[in-house]
Amino acid sequence: MTLLHNQINRLWHNPSYLKFKEHGFARRIFTSKDTEGFLRTGAYLIKEAEKRSDTIIPWDEKRRYEILANPRLENAFLALGTEYLLKGIFLSKGYAINKHESSAPPVSYPILLKGNRDKLRSNEVQDLSQIIAHLGRVIDFSEFDKSQKDEEKKAVAELKGIHSKGIEKLTIPFPNAKQILEYLHFKRNYALHRPFIIPEFRGITRHVFKLLDYIAQKGTGRKIEELSKLNDTSGEK
Numbered sequence: 001m002t003l004l005h006n007q008i009n010r011l012w013h014n015p016s017y018l019k020f021k022e023h024g025f026a027r028r029i030f031t032s033k034d035t036e037g038f039l040r041t042g043a044y045l046i047k048e049a050e051k052r053s054d055t056i057i058p059w060d061e062k063r064r065y066e067i068l069a070n071p072r073l074e075n076a077f078l079a080l081g082t083e084y085l086l087k088g089i090f091l092s093k094g095y096a097i098n099k100h101e102s103s104a105p106p107v108s109y110p111i112l113l114k115g116n117r118d119k120l121r122s123n124e125v126q127d128l129s130q131i132i133a134h135l136g137r138v139i140d141f142s143e144f145d146k147s148q149k150d151e152e153k154k155a156v157a158e159l160k161g162i163h164s165k166g167i168e169k170l171t172i173p174f175p176n177a178k179q180i181l182e183y184l185h186f187k188r189n190y191a192l193h194r195p196f197i198i199p200e201f202r203g204i205t206r207h208v209f210k211l212l213d214y215i216a217q218k219g220t221g222r223k224i225e226e227l228s229k230l231n232d233t234s235g236e237k
Contacts, residue, residue: 011025026123030097038088039088039220039227040227042080042083042085043216045077045081045084048077048081049081052074053205057070072195075191076191078208079192080192082128083131086128086132086135087126088220094113095113096110096117098120098121098125099126100119104118109133110134128185128188128189129185132182141178143214144177144211148176149174172203177211184208209224
């Protein structure tokens with residue numbers, strides 16, 4: 001306790017962004033031992049986002065900020081939850097989420113933890129863009145993409161011959177995994193830095209949560225619902 005007190009005291013003596021970043025508290029090479037923490041935090045935040053997605057409040061100008069807080073929190077929870085979940089998936093498969101040390105010998109991505117720990121930066125983790133770029137090496141999306149195509153064909157067949165004045169196409173898009181991940185990356189980089197709301201089809205919102213559940217099951221054998229129960233220790237390693 002005395003040691004911790006002294007460490008914190010020194011940290012807060014003339015504090016700065018760089019000092020916080022370079023302090024020992026911020027240094028850590030994440031390993032498979034950290035998997036559950038990432039997965040469960042991510043799943044919990046995703047479920048919190050889903051709750052807000054399912055909450056529809058009729059517009060009332062007098063309740064403007066109360067109503068707008070709901071989709072803004074959904075954006076925040078979904079973006080952060082996705083990042084935690086995907087990083088947990090990488091760790092569970094034996095891949096690093098820490099950045100490569102620029103002075104170390106080159107490595108191929110995704111970076112295997114085994115044999116490469118000394119080549120990683122202890123105070124920097126990979127951006128979501130880099131995680132998404134190499135996720136296809138960790139998760140096979142062919143089954144998800146096929147189901148999206150099949151569902152789109154079914155929707156087109158069901159609405160064949162039906163027209164609505166002014167609407168060019170009654171069916172909504174059924175994006176593949178890569179396209180949905182690009183959208184989640186967009187939310188992560190934009191929604192968390194400015195309080196705007198992008199209009200969304202209800203169906204595409206469902207596709208987003210469907211993909212995240214698919215990733216969880218393919219990567220861990222468990223659904224988002226199961227992982228989100230923070231008081232359930234059955235998955236602890």
